[in-house]
Amino acid sequence: MVNKAVIVGASGLVGGELLNILLQENYYTEVLALVRKELPVRHKKLVQLVVNFDSLPEHANAINGKALFCCLGSTRSKTPDLSVYRKIDHDYPVQLAEIAKENKVASFHLISAVGANADSSNFYTRLKGETERDIKKVGLHVLHIYQPSLLTGNRMEYRFAERIATVLMKALDPLLLGGLKKYKSIPAAVVARAMYKQSLNSEEGVFVHPSHHIKQLA
Known part of the structure; x- marks a missing residue:
């Protein structure tokens, strides 16, 4: 039986962690990564499909299987053109x-952000x-x-602002209690593990997981 997972955004922080999990765990027998350029990753289960994301419908026949993991995202410093930013994060x-x-596709998994x-x-x-x-619509x-x-x-690219924020959050995290728990920093590996585990759950519906609940799912 072929259990296929599709991952988009595997070059990012969460996407990279999730790709490793999908390749290491036995449940998914095929992993399709939609990429802008090939990743330096080789595995017998991994198929990389280089796509122009402005022409996604042209690749629709390949996008099938048990789960689709959407880990796309950008930053203002990396994508200052807001129209391009919107395409990546929304369109x-x-x-x-x-x-x-x-x-x-049996289930769809989207990385969003606290405060959306x-x-x-x-x-x-x-x-x-x-x-x-x-997407709910x-x-x-x-x-x-x-x-x-x-x-x-560990990001492949250096982001000064995020490095500073990470240092600050290490000091602030213990102080974020009660309703502020959702603002605590969270390791990308924990988010990736939660996404993988939830993909094994076939319960139907729309499930929104705030940051502090993600830790419980991992």
């Missing part, structure tokens, strides 16, 4: 959800909220949305 994930529904709110005055949290809202049978706080881990 591509919504298109992937539509293709997943059409191809009867379509009505927010902040560009980042508003965009994440709009993405969540529009697609009508997937199984949708998991993960809202991590500041992600920690």
Whole structure:
């Protein structure tokens, strides 16, 4: 029996951790990574498909299987053009959800962010909220949305602001109690493990996992 997983955004912090899990664990027998350029990863289960994300429908036939993990995301420093930023964080994930529904992919898993709110005055949290809202409208049978706080881990690229934030959060995390728990920093590896485990759960519905709950799922 072929259990196929599709992962998008495998070059990122969470995506990289998740790709390792998918390749190491036995449940998924095939892993398809949609990439802009090939990753320096080789494994008998891994198939890399280099795609132009502006032409996702052209690759729809390959996007099928048990689970689709959408780990796409960018930053303002990396993508200063807000129209391009929106395509990466909103348009591509919504298109992937539509293709997943059409191809009867069993479950869809989206990385969002703490504070996501379509009505927010902040560009980042508003965009994440709009993405969540529009993917919910697609009508997937199984949708998991993960809202991590500041992600920690070893990035391939150096981000000065995030490095400073990580140091600060180490001091602040113990002080974030009660309703503030969701703002505690969280290791990318923990988010990835939670995503993998939830993909083994076939319960139908829309599930939104705030950061402090993600830790319990991992």
